[in-house]
Structures are given as structure tokens and as C-alpha cells.
Amino acid sequence: MVLVYSDNKNLTIEILSKGSELAREIGEKLITVIIGKNDEKLADEYISYGSDEVYIVENEIEFFKSEEFSEILEKIIKETSNNYILIGSNKNGKELASRLAGKIDAGCIIDCSNIYLKDKKVTAERTVYSGNAIAIEQFNSTPGILTVSSKVFDPLKKDEKRKGNIVKKKYDIEETSSKIIKVKEMQSESVNVEDAEIIVSCGRGFKNKEDIKFANNLADTLKGKTIGCSRPIAADLKWLSEDHWIGLSGHKVKPKLYIAAGISGQIQHIAGMRDSGIIVAINKDPEALIFKSADYGIVGDLYEVLPKLATALKNKIG
């Protein structure tokens, strides 16, 4: 069987499309797992997006926790003799998949960018060496666990007439000696850098939080309206929310124009924007690495360049 799980609904629906293709090719059933509330409406939705069966595991666990969730999945996998487990690759999903791999002694491939059968074996591609290469990995045994990020696969067309079973499950879960004591939602600005056509991105070259306005002004002129940033701006300084964070550990973007201001161009940043159309770098250090990854560069102080660039662009495009 092929099993799909993510705590994120959209991600589950995207993965179902690859899951159902895989299930068909290896002649198995596709099961989706819901952990938490008894949500039959959600189960129906997963069926209409390609699932053959949906297991609803009702429990009282308030927040996602790998220790308990991996135990639930382990029990289902043992019951149903699952061959492949597809898990959504957000941070919860990655730690869940990896822990589960340890528990059930399975191979595990994190962050697959493609999945297919090759020589009848499940094969996956993933980015390695910070974007310098793609590794092609193949399972030589089952069960196998794969995690997939958002926007890798398109969902199937919703088919409300699709039929499937909903199975209610309850499991006794061993109590673990760790507990979640606080969950704080990170401030988010609901920015979607992944779909942006033009991105103005800020790095440590900005001296204060308020100065991000220079990037904002430029983005407004460009009607791109999307601001990105390097990891320290989001993770260390928290001047911008996580949804702006671009790079290996942040969002992968491919706008037609990417303007990097005050970003040094470390490979982990490049990994997130290397598929951009045109890359512009503004940096006061002529030796900055970013110029090696740029189409156009201006060596100069961003505090001088950004306002001038905004004015010049306004004159050009009105």
C-alpha cells in the first residue's frame, strides 16, 4: 500500500496526486491518514483528490508531536503492510519521517523533487550540495519513506463523485517523557515569495529594521510588491517574517527578476534563488560572492543605490 500523511491539508492534497500515480503503478491501494479530530468532511475531500481510503485516528493530542505521531503511523504501517509512505516535507513532516524511519527500520529520502519508477524500483531525485547537484536515489527494500515539499506536485482535479472508505481508528499510545509547553504562532505577513514574479531581497547590509522601507519602495515601483530576505534577517534579527526567507533552509523562488541588496551570496542563499530569470546584485564590496551569481551588479552602498534605482525605474516604466 501507499500511505500519505501531512498535518497540512494543501500539502496532503498535492502529495495525493503523486501517491495515486505511484499506487496505480505498483498496483496498490492509496491510504491517507488524518490524526486529530474526527473530520469526515476532510476525509471526503482527500477521497475526491485521489485517496482510496482515509484512516481517521482520533486522539486528544493537542499539537503535532513526532514521538506520538510516529507511533501511530508505525501501528498503521504494521497493520496494513505499507510499502511506501509519503509525508509532507514541512519541518514537522521531516522530523516525523526521520523518526519513523528509525523506528520501523526503513530507508528514508527527505525533500524529494521528483518520484518515479525506474527498473520497477521507486526512485527519487533530491537536491544536494546546496543546489550544485541532484542526486538520484533508489530504494532497494520496503518499506520506504519519502518526504515532499509544497509546490513539487500539482494536485489532481477534484472529483466529488469518487468513492472511498473512511476507517475510524483508535490506538493506545505510550506516554512519552517530553511535552509541548507552549506554541506561539510566528508573526506572518502571508507573503508568497514562491509565486512572485519580481523579488527585492534584503540581507545583512541593511542596518536597521526601518531601512527595509528602501526595499519596499523599490518593490512598489516594480509592481512586484514582494520582499524577500536572507536567513539572518528572518531567523536572527526577525526583521521580516519567515515567509520572506529565501534559501536552502527557506523558500525556493524563481521570479523573472531577483534583486539582492546587501546580500553576500553565500551558497545557502543562492540555493534558494538560483532558478531566477535575471539576478541583480547590489553590494558595496566588489569582492562579494553574490556578483558571481548575478547577471548585473552595481558596486555601491544600497542606501544610495536603492532610492536612485527606484526613481530611475519610475521614470522608465511610469
Place this chain on the structure above:
Amino acid sequence: MIMNIIVCAKDVVDASEMKIDTSTNKPIIEGIPRKISDIDKNAIEEAIRIKEKHNGKITVITVGQPDSKERIKELLAMGADEGILIPYPEKYDYHIVSKLLTEAIKKINEYDIIICGEASTDLFSGQMGPKIAGLLNIPQITYAFNLNVENDKIIGERNMGENSVTTESTYPVLVTVTKEINEPRLPSLMEILGSANKPIHEWKADSLLTETNTKVDTIDIKGVSMERKNIIFEDSIDDSVSKLVDSLAKDGVLG
């Protein structure tokens, strides 16, 4: 309470120095400088800070190259007490390496906290830590950007993307740390010299694990090169800006 801390540190190629062989379209790995994976230095730094507060012992384990001892020395100079190098067996994958690390941890036997990086800089999976926690069946505190180590419990603040999650656990526990948790120290010359007598043991893979079969094989690896125009405007800022705007308009990316 005395804390026995184990840090898993990986010896990686420096991906920023990597080139693609254009004739074969493969990344060139041979001859590229190696280093301890960046975030594993944050892991060591955090271990040292815990030790400074509680006393104890820091053991570093690396499943690595025959000459990885050269890199482990740096971690001993920073403040780790002892190193263990397990040279890679002939065939390995995450399954084999996680089992080797787990068997080595079991052999060490006394441990309160195992620390890994949130992810390695070459493969960037974030898999090894939670996998070891699963194998040992101990709790895990992942993506910690702040740790509070007390006698009977550890509290970690975790960057989970949309949420910041605070998790508490008893010992033993496996922790993975982010880059933001601390600033790794640079060892002084004295510390580098002083660490020369600290032991680095070599444990053979087959002495820890009889299993040799991988579960996932890398069947191919393709280089991804990036070609860019690399035009740098070095005139006055006004001239550079106007040339840039003209170029962008010509490229049709302003619409």
C-alpha cells in the same frame, strides 16, 4: 547534575568550493576542501556551554573519512573532550550511518544529551538526528534555537516555521540545533596546542554493526551549473543605475 553529552559531527566537502565537470556533468568532489558541517559547530558550542554550567563530558562522534581526525581536532580545540571516528564502511546510506552512530552511542552507554545539527550542509536532510532518536526510542527536541538545561529537565525553544514551539523533556534526549542558537567560538592557539593530547579513538564499522546492506542507493548524481551574464557596472552610481535599468528593460523583465 553532571551532563554527559554526545555530539554527532559530520565531515563534509565545502559545497561553496565545488565545481561541475562540464564534460561529464558531474560535481567534482575529489580534492575539494573539507570542513566540519557548519551547524555541527553550533552543536559543539552548545555542548560546551552546557558543560560550562553543569560539568560533564563531551564526546564527538563522526562517521567519516579516514582522515576526518584532522577536522575532529578542531572540535577538541573548541572544548570537546574526546573524539570517536568511525570510518565509512564500503557501502553506506542514512540507514547504515544512523545505525553506526546509534551503536556507538550505545557503546558509550552513559549519555544525557545527544546533539546534532538541524541539517548537514552537503546533504541537508535533517534526517540523522530524529532517526537516531527513533532508533534509541528517546524523545527529540528538534530545531532548537534556545536551550535551557536544568538538573531534571531540558527545555527547548524550537523554530518550526509557522510556529515557535517550546518543548520540555527528561533525559536522555536528542536535540537538533539551528544556526541561530549561538555563535561558535574560535579556539585560541593555546587551546589548539592544548588539545593535541585529547584522544581520538577509531572504531571500526564492522566492530559495531554486522549489517552491511543499505536501504537507499544513490544511482546517479547530476551537476547543476548556473550560467550568469556577470556584468558589473562600475561607473558612478547614477550611470550604473541608468545602465542597469536599460538592460533590465531590454531583457523584458520590468513588465
